[in-house]
């Protein structure tokens with residue numbers, strides 16, 4: 166059952182359950198969209214019915230932030246814990262390394278996704294990575310989409326900032342098995 170915060174349906178999924186859900190989706194090649202719902206995104210969705218409808222179609226929506234956990238509790242439907250984008254990634258990478266997942270890192274300023282991917286792969290050498298920065302021109306998009314498609318990612322991480330990354334994922338649902346909007350996570354991974 167999901168908890169509704171400002172109309173956004175949040176899953177009662179712990180970090181461990183979220184990781185297992187994503188692992189299973191990749192093993193079974195089930196197209197999956199994961200949203201880490203932070204307060205900014207929830208407020209944006211509260212003011213934008215289209216965004217709210219999109220997010221409510223995602224297969225997994227995690228409570229990204231202590232304020233979201235707190236709000237769910239106040240509404241009478243406690244969620245186990247906060248599941249942020251960066252924590253979720255750190256928890257997924259060991260499995261990604263073991264299982265040689267193909268991960269496409271899309272987003273952040275030029276050089277940042279490259280460095281983030283390099284550091285992640287150094288730590289988890291099984292991962293096969295590819296990157297693209299998030300400041301491309303509209304006319305470059307078709308070529309980027311083609312590159313992602315050819316790479317056939319198990320996991321596509323989209324760090325374009327919320328809610329742009331959510332609209333972006335919703336517009337391109339078939340590029341990867343699992344899609345996750347990760348906000349500024351590459352900046353953290355690269356730093």
Ligand code: UDP
Pocket residue numbers: 205272273274298299300324325326327347348349350351352
């Ligand atoms: N970003 C991008 N392209 C843009 C605008 C932003 O790739 O046109 C990136 C930015 O470099 C940063 C991330 O999107 O890495 C947004 O991070 P922020 O912390 O602002 O977003 P949040 O984590 O709050 O969603």
